[in-house]
Amino acid sequence: MRRSHRPGRIDRPGNLPEELNSFVGRAEELDRLDSRLTASRLVTVVGVGGVGKSRLALSAARRAREAFPDGAWLVELATVRDPDLVTYALVEALDLTDHTARSPLSVLTEQLADRELLLVVDGFEHLVDAIAPVVRELLRRCPGVRVLAAGRRPLGVEGEWVHGLAPLPEADAATLFAERAACGPAGFTLGRTCLPEVLELCRRLDGIPLAVELAAGRLGALSPAQLLARLDDRFRLLTGGGQRAARHETLRTAIGWSHELCTPPQRLLWARLSVFTGPFDLEAAEYVCAGQGLPAAEVLDTVDELIAQSVVLREDSPEGARYRMLATVREYGDGWLRAAGDAERLRRRHRDWYLGLAVWCELDWFSPRQAEIASRVESELPNLRAALEYCLNEPDETHQGQLLAGTLWFYWVGCGHLSEGRYWLDRGTELDGEHEDSRLKALWVLGYVAALQGDTIGSLGALQTCRDEAEHTGSPLAVAYAVHRLGCLALVDDDMPRAERLLREAQLRYGELGELNSNVLMGRVELAMSLVFQDRAEEALRLCREVDEICEQHGERWTRAYALYVLGYAAWTRGDFRRARQLAEECVTIDHTFRDLVGLVLAVELLALITASEGDPAEAALLQGAADPLWDSVGLPLFGSDHFRAPRSHCVRRTAELLGAERFEQCVRKGRTLGLEATVERALAGSGTDSAVLPAPRPARTRPTPDARKPAGSPTGNGGEQAGS
DSSP states (O other): OOEEOOTTSOOEEBOOOOOSSOOOSOHHHHHHHHHHHHHOSEEEEEOSTTSSHHHHHHHHHHHHGGGOTTOEEEEEOTTOOOGGGHHHHHHHHTTOOOOSSSOHHHHHHHHSTTOOEEEEEESOGGGHHHHHHHHHHHHHHOTTEEEEEEESSOOOOTTOEEEEOOOOOHHHHHHHHHHHHHTSTTOOOOOTTTHHHHHHHHHHTTTOHHHHHHHHTTTTTOOHHHHHHHHHHHHTTOOOSHHHHHHHHHHHHHHHHHHHHSOHHHHHHHHHHTTOSSOBOHHHHHHHHOBTTBOGGGHHHHHHHHHHTTSSEEEEETTEEEEEOOHHHHHHHHHHHHHTTOHHHHHHHHHHHHHHHHHHHHHHTSSTTHHHHHHHHHHTHHHHHHHHHHHHHSGGGHHHHHHHHHHTHHHHHHTTOHHHHHHHHHHHHTSOOSOHHHHHHHHHHHHHHHHHTTOHHHHHHHHHHHHHHHHHHTOHHHHHHHHHHHHHHHHHTTOHHHHHHHHHHHHHHHHHHTOOSHHHHHHHHHHHHHHHTTTOHHHHHHHHHHHHHHHHHHTOOHHHHHHHHHHHHHHHHTTOHHHHHHHHHHHHHHHHHTTOHHHHHHHHHHHHHHHHHTTOHHHHHHHHHHHHHHHHHHOGGGGOOHHHHHHHHHHHHHHHHHHOHHHHHHHHHHHHTSOHHHHHHHHHTOOSSOTTSSOOOOOOSSOOOOOSSOOOOOTTTTGGGGTTO
């Protein structure tokens, strides 16, 4: 869960961005929103473009977040074009992870049912028909959730309180102008001599903050008097249509006037940058936007010039400097791009850049930069979605969409985005792309994702189709991946001989092709699991040690966590609790970094088992309880296997016997209330009891008795208990 930290206040989870510059005026309106958020569960700020809806809503949310134990969360919908992606955008913004095949709306309502949080929904006006039912359902089923929305029209949901946002008063608009101008290259200072011109300028701009800021960005070249004179000619064109229409036209006129004052290269870049649906970096801008009339070498200077004029905004991020345009400014540039007949070419270049980025990230995933890659793809998600949407909506581009959706497997699987990955993969494989390699990759990734969601039938269908078509067309790499994932299906279905046979076949095929990456190494860990379940622990541990060494050499962490997990469980069976805890805690850290709930819940339950053996059954029961909500997000069908759930069943029986039924249930209930972040912190805190208090027992060799919940505890099962003995 992403958190924002600020000295002097109670820390709250959330993702609200910090203010990049001062917030001017609106004090009475902020007080009014404070009151309304207390009395109403849905408050919507409406107004024309550029009037400051987003800034006001975010400022109100920052003031109110102390009242929400589960924080304040922003979901920006301006970059979402497909109505089907609205719920995925909410899941992503709220940092929810779910590996099941449930709909994103079900995930939202179930995971937010007991939370107290403020949801800030911004830029929704083009998606009202999609977002309104979602908000209605959240308010109905999640009593602790309140929604603060900002858009050009109301949501139309029952109980909505609408706050119409007026432009800034003349004095506040002048203050805004002066503050923004003071930050510019001219270092403007508002004095008595120019005050009348600034006040008149703000009046002509109708007090619309975006228009005022665009004008302030022009002070490097023009004085306030010159700005006013130029505006005068433009505004004579305004006609009637009512106050709201006039204000809308005022903003368009102000943007158009700013556009006219740009140099030809600046206007050209403004139009071309409109193809980006989210933040972008300089390299992307240079590749996508350079061309006739704008050499790549001039893009950086032109971007800086547009920043100085408030057309482009610059933001610092963990990935470095990134840029974006406000929706209204972007829309204006898009109109010019379409009028120039260049939109189709720019969309293709945009797609080419992000497909190339995805391919590079897939290759670099098998390296020490995995965490950086995960962060990079997350920040690029709006543009990756736009590229996918473009490909899957254009008949001649389908194969590129299939390739892009398949190439992002590491993000869908390794970073907790199975549900959205399934959405794109289903869409892609339903289409005929006429490029077999792209379709085959999308099919085996679809089978992989479906298997992790517990959808055995869907997974089997995709993988068998992939294998048959790959054998028919002579695509040995696709065959290897299909065989690998079919082996995984057999593993979770308790068919160990078949799992071993298929996983060994896949490894042989990978070896013949020279394929080595995180997927290949994960296959070796899965092969090790199938061996452990057949009482061949030494061979399995040898495989995991090899995987650990290769991962260390390449800096790979995601797959390594699973190998360490098997080794950690083996250390527990030997009674080496200190080593077992060290390995399990490293697993928790890695899996939490990548939001891999499957690995995380297995590691938490291994720590519960270790904690029980260290002589702290109460803490062990608490960790078992904390794992229950994680399993709800993973999906029970995935690990309904008797082999996988044996260690959990053993730990539950042991701690219940030591604590007694009533005390055991108290600890479990307490654990269930922790939440993800608190669970991870608790798991990494270590046991307060001296280690080696209780010996690690040997479970009976018979298959365990199913417990009530049937989730997994460890991928080493019965046979792994003998490792190292």
